Amino acid sequence: MYNQLSDYVTSCVSISEDDLKLVLSCFRPLSAKKKELIEIEGDPVKRMYFVVKGYLRIYFLKPDGAEVTRRFAFEKRFSTCLVSFVTGETLVESTQAIVDSELLFISRKDFYHLVETIPAWENFYRKYLEGAYVTNTNRLQRFITLDASQRYKLLLQENPEVILRLSNKLVANYLNISQEALSRIKSKV
Numbered sequence: 001m002y003n004q005l006s007d008y009v010t011s012c013v014s015i016s017e018d019d020l021k022l023v024l025s026c027f028r029p030l031s032a033k034k035k036e037l038i039e040i041e042g043d044p045v046k047r048m049y050f051v052v053k054g055y056l057r058i059y060f061l062k063p064d065g066a067e068v069t070r071r072f073a074f075e076k077r078f079s080t081c082l083v084s085f086v087t088g089e090t091l092v093e094s095t096q097a098i099v100d101s102e103l104l105f106i107s108r109k110d111f112y113h114l115v116e117t118i119p120a121w122e123n124f125y126r127k128y129l130e131g132a133y134v135t136n137t138n139r140l141q142r143f144i145t146l147d148a149s150q151r152y153k154l155l156l157q158e159n160p161e162v163i164l165r166l167s168n169k170l171v172a173n174y175l176n177i178s179q180e181a182l183s184r185i186k187s188k189v
Helices: 002-012 017-025 082-087 108-117 119-145 148-158 160-165 168-175 179-188
Strands: 028-032 037-039 047-053 056-061 067-073 094-097 101-107
Touching (some): 002 017, 067 168, 108 119, 160 168
Antiparallel strands (some): 056 067, 056 094
């Protein structure tokens, strides 16, 4: 379980063995059942997760109560409500296990303690933030400039895992289209 996290961190930054051991010691295992909410909008932000097995959905609610999926986190990826994690404010999104999942988590307090004390972890965090910024900016730009069919084709090209592993309902929600529209698009592609 910890080997996946270790491999991921060392693939991103150069870190000493001692510092890596300290980082790993701050993570705890967590099993989440299918559909279980592990973070709930409005609660205090507490953790960042690393997905060992399974996958997570990060979503928020529109004023009418409709769910909007912002992102998915598959194996060997970190996940948190980054806005709340950075600001320390209450969660503005919820995180749900889509299937039975095995996770490692670190508390916000321990995470930032590592940022302050281990330069390699601070570098890791900077790379994580930069990646998240690029991903979110690209996603916003695509929602503004591309139609649903173009967004689907781009998702199929860049992240086919979403389409292959998730239900049409979740894929449609992620693309902000109806399931019927998704079916029409899929039949044409």
